[in-house]
Amino acid sequence: MKKTASSMPGAAAVRDRRFAKDFHHSLWERPDRRKWWVMRHRNEADVQDVADELAWSVAVSLDRILPTDIVSATIRHAVLEEYGSSLDYHDQREANAEVDWYELTLGLPVAKMLDWFVRHHPDSAQTAIGDILRATEKRWGIPAKVTGRSLCQSLSLDGKLGQEVLDEYLDRVLPSEQLSAHRLGTFDGFCSLALIVRRGELS
Incomplete structure (x- = not known):
């Protein structure tokens, strides 16, 4: 079965209620981070920084996924x-x-x-x-x-x-x-x- 929001409502709720908003804030609403989307800043080190921050956001929010x-x-x-x-x-x-x-x-x-x-x-x-x-x-x-x-x-x-x-x-x-x-x-x-x-x- 294909994994979709409709077939996995629990996963969709985690995405919509927590991580989508957090990730958007981290990647767009902070001016110091928005510059990462400029082409000259798209290097491996910057991408790793983004990945690390998003992964940490998930890691410290386990209680919101599984109380x-x-x-x-x-x-x-x-x-x-x-x-x-x-x-x-x-x-x-x-x-x-x-x-x-x-x-x-x-x-x-x-x-x-x-x-x-x-x-x-x-x-x-x-x-x-x-x-x-x-x-x-x-x-x-x-x-x-x-x-x-x-x-x-x-x-x-x-x-x-x-x-x-x-x-x-x-x-x-x-x-x-x-x-x-x-x-x-x-x-x-x-x-x-x-x-x-x-x-x-x-x-």
């Missing part, structure tokens, strides 16, 4: 659903046993979506992670430090953030009591270990 509150709620429910499935297996295997961090697992699609959210909307992701920590403790009595370590595993193994950046982010995201425990080694360096395993540096 962060909707994404946050979807990821939160997906994570809790998969944790619930993990706990069903745990309950069948060991009745009344405490849940360990490695028993809370996320499938690859959910882990990658959480990683995407952290990379593109870190503040909103922080709120979502906090909601997940509170929900697992309220629903299943799992301490936040256990859930935090499980999330750390998923983001380390299946995410695209460098380990240093991820560690710095988790320092900001974890509640103060977890942050102290994390720095004192309660997580036993698991995030760093997971990254080594992913890179094949540990046999």
